[in-house]
Amino acid sequence: xxxxxxxxxxxxxxxxxxxxxxxxxxxxxxxxxxxxxxxxxxxxxxxxxxxxxxxxxxxxxxxxxxxxxxxxxxxxxxxxxxxxxxxxxxxxxxxxxxxxxxxxxxxxxxxxxxxxxxxxxxxxxxxxxxxxxxxxxxxxxxxxxxxxxxxxxxxxxxxxxxxxxxxxxxxxxxxxxx
Numbered sequence: 001x002x003x004x005x006x007x008x009x010x011x012x013x014x015x016x017x018x019x020x021x022x023x024x025x026x027x028x029x030x031x032x033x034x035x036x037x038x039x040x041x042x043x044x045x046x047x048x049x050x051x052x053x054x055x056x057x058x059x060x061x062x063x064x065x066x067x068x069x070x071x072x073x074x075x076x077x078x079x080x081x082x083x084x085x086x087x088x089x090x091x092x093x094x095x096x097x098x099x100x101x102x103x104x105x106x107x108x109x110x111x112x113x114x115x116x117x118x119x120x121x122x123x124x125x126x127x128x129x130x131x132x133x134x135x136x137x138x139x140x141x142x143x144x145x146x147x148x149x150x151x152x153x154x155x156x157x158x159x160x161x162x163x164x165x166x167x168x169x170x171x172x173x174x175x176x177x178x
Contacts, residue, residue, distance in 0.1 A: 043176045045083045048109035049125065055085045057139070060127045062086050062104040063093035065137045070128050081105070106130075106137045107165075108172040113138035114148035114155070117164040120171030123148070133161060138168075 050056055061073035073087025077094050081101050088094040097104050108116040113131070115123035126142035129149050140148040155164065 042083045044109070047122075047175055047178075048084055049111050049122070050084065053085065054080075054083060055087065056110055057086070057106060058127045059087045061089045061093055062106065062137065063096050064089055065106075065130055066104065066132065067093075070130065103135065104137070106139050108138075108168055109175075110139055112141040112148050113164075113168060114140055114152045116171055117152075117168035118155070120174065122175070133165060136165070138165075 045054060048056060051058065055078075056062070057070075059072055059075075060070045064071040064073075071089050073089050073093075075087060077088040077091060079086050079088065079094055079097060081097075084105075086097060086105075088097065107113065109122070110125065111121075112123035112125050113133075115121040123141050125139040127139065129140040129142035129147065131138050131140070131149060131152065138152075140152065142148065152164070
């Protein structure tokens with residue numbers, strides 16, 4: 001009994017620490033969205049997973065995912081791409097992004113790839129949990145209890161990964177017109 005109580009308290013402390021270190025994100029329903037007023041008609045700001053200041057991927061450099069793994073960018077090297085702000089670790093990555101933003105933006109507004117591909121749902125992510133699929137950055141939910149990337153890997157044994165990507169694209173296209 002004492003051991004169970006210690007485990008429960010430990011998990012609660014870890015959850016509290018995780019929540020305390022995350023960037024501020026406003027919640028609308030179950031979906032974190034920017035709380036800044038959105039420019040009329042910009043579905044990117046309405047539907048992308050952003051901090052209150054419209055920063056994507058919790059400030060991680062989108063180019064770094066393709067160069068060895070995610071690294072935090074800096075606000076001093078930021079770029080506003082159609083209402084979504086990205087941070088970069090260096091000016092080279094910033095220049096690469098500006099030259100080809102579609103290559104580096106995470107798919108499906110930065111929401112969990114597994115949830116979007118299977119159910120069309122906006123589910124939060126851990127910016128360090130990702131997979132590059134056909135040259136596209138897919139982000140995933142990850143917590144102490146669950147890892148959606150692991151679930152994705154199990155799913156591709158039943159459903160081809162290209163099919164999951166097409167399903168995610170279809171769901172995301174429908175989300176953007178809402």
